[in-house]
Amino acid sequence: DIQMTQSPSSLSASVGDRVTITCRASQTINTYLNWYQQKPGKAPNLLIYTASNLQDGVPSRFSGSGSGTDFTLTISSLQPGDFATYYCQQIYSTPLTFGGGTKVEIK
């Protein structure tokens, strides 16, 4: 199975900050990497697919990059609605594994 490791597991940031979350795969996965946002008590919401493609309706302050084993989700200017938990997911092979999540909290 491909293991997905996110870092940090949590971070505190202020509105307007630039935030970067990292996801590392245990083996190369090309660009087969998605990012989801989840707010408490809600279902996950797709942000980025295939490493760098912004899902329709997602604000442009979200961006993704990377290939191979190392990937990054960046929020260019953190907004109040962005405080949530973020998960990466590899779709290179089954089982389709998720990272452990990064909780973004208000500083």
Next chain:
Amino acid sequence: EVQLLESGGGLVQPGGSLRLSCAASGFTFSNYAMTWVRQGPGMGLEWVSSIVASGGSTHDADSVKGRFTISRDNSKNTVYLQMDRLRAEDTAVYYCAREVSYYDDNGYVDHFDYWGQGTRVTVSS
């Protein structure tokens, strides 16, 4: 508007069974693969099972293989998860999601673009 509505969750004893349903609307159900993802209390996301659009092929996580069965009825726009021999570690919120998968000029694309609100399963005596 795409909608996915799960049902069938509840409290069940270890070793028992439940069948979850996910009713879809707002899109051509028979054109899409469907997936179940679960989230244990305070835990992260875990992919459980996927089924292709025709229903002719399925994939399961090792943790549920041989105990859970995903199926679909395209005439009813519904995907199911039959859960047998339930264990305490199956306690979770279960989400169904629409899976978009295709090939484009850059390669393979696969992601879960719409999710239901989830249904809670508790396995306890």
